[in-house]
Amino acid sequence: VKVIRMSDVSVHSEADSCWMVVNDNVYDITQFLREHPGGEDVLLEHGGRDATEPFKEVAHSEDASTTLQRFFIGILHEVNIHEPPHEYS
Numbered sequence: 001v002k003v004i005r006m007s008d009v010s011v012h013s014e015a016d017s018c019w020m021v022v023n024d025n026v027y028d029i030t031q032f033l034r035e036h037p038g039g040e041d042v043l044l045e046h047g048g049r050d051a052t053e054p055f056k057e058v059a060h061s062e063d064a065s066t067t068l069q070r071f072f073i074g075i076l077h078e079v080n081i082h083e084p085p086h087e088y089s
């Protein structure tokens with residue numbers, strides 16, 4: 001399994017390449033942006049970031065968690081695991 005640092009996730013924050021962290025797993029959701037029932041904008045807001053809390057706050061269905069697994073590309077590097085989610089600027 002690929003081990004990915006937050007510094008590598010953070011450069012994939014745009015519609016042409018959008019990665020996201022949920023529960024210490026890294027997902028490449030580029031192909032999902034236009035499919036998302038909640039819209040592309042909310043995903044792009046969290047592109048390149050840790051979206052664990054917003055993902056949970058929406059109370060997504062079991063189906064959403066299953067869908068997420070389609071986009072798994074690796075796990076977050078241990079140096080990033082205890083860092084708090086990135087703050088909004």
Ligand code: HEM
Pocket residue numbers: 020027029032036037038039042043046051054055058059060061062063064065067068
């Ligand atoms: C790649 C990660 C995500 C996946 C796979 C995903 C998947 C889904 C799915 C399948 C639904 C339909 C309802 C359901 O089954 O629960 C949904 C709805 C929704 N999602 Fe996501 N979601 C993701 C990330 C996010 C994020 C980060 C946000 C931002 C807060 C978000 C906001 C929403 C909202 C607001 C809805 C409700 C849309 C409505 O009912 O009109 N989602 N999502």
